[in-house]
Amino acid sequence: MSARADNADLRLTAKGHAAGVISSSRWRHFSDTKAQLDSLRELLESHSSGSQSWIAKGLPVRNDTHRRNAFDLLASSSITTSTLLPLIPALASYSPVLLARMDIEGTYAPYITQQTSTAASMVRDEELKLPGDLDYESISGLSFEEKRALERVRPESVGMARRVEGVTPTGALRVAVYVKGIGRRRERESMVKESVEGMGISEEGLAVA
Structure with a gap:
């Protein structure tokens, strides 16, 4: 889930730069893009509300007791940064390309979290002893x-x-x-x-x- 074509630059450019195979101009472009994506995600995560509040704003959110920030909402197929724009006007300062990338990041975020949790659990279980008489x-x-x-x-x-x-x-x-x-x-x-x-x-x- 984390190794996708759409985020290859974020995963590989830093490694290429460390190996000395990335040009200065490409590195500057990458650094600027990453900084903007980080800023965009921080903006979304700074807007957090309970379900009732999001529902009152017209968003199709499950009615439960969980608080969700705007980035969390992107996990829903019916919510995008375009949906959130009327509620978070500052999103308009980011390019459509960056907003589209953030939509993808939000969609995959829950799966990546689960994948990371499963991988961590597998590492912890590696040394778990099995009884010799296990049925x-x-x-x-x-x-x-x-x-x-x-x-x-x-x-x-x-x-x-x-x-x-x-x-x-x-x-x-x-x-x-x-x-x-x-x-x-x-x-x-x-x-x-x-x-x-x-x-x-x-x-x-x-x-x-």
Whole structure:
């Protein structure tokens, strides 16, 4: 989502400049464009309101308790910088090309946020240990081939599971979610046990109760 043709200049020009392959004139043009895009986004983000306020201004916003800034609104296919122009007159100081680029940035923003969050989660899960007796048959969503491959290899961590031939990234993610669920259940059970013991109630007494 972040590596798109429309933002290639923003992603690659700085690297090209660092490598010494970008001319001075192109670098100045890039720097000016980036500064204007940053300024435009800051302008949009500075206008924040609750749903009722946006709706009262005629915008098709979901009626909930969330506050949204004007940049957030661009995620909706029915809202563009042109839609927002009557509400934010300062947008008129930016070129149509820059406004169109910001429309695209706003459209992709939620997906990029989700992509970044997923990638960060995958990095955190890389070292997550897998029980040696993990029952892969109990993990919903794993294909037959993935279950057989994991049972055969018995990876020690989620990172190793991702590298098992036949296991998809989605399959490895399902394993991580399942194992973290086991950990949360055990933690809750431990807290309940400690609470019960603190009240001086035996497990037998709790069962009778």
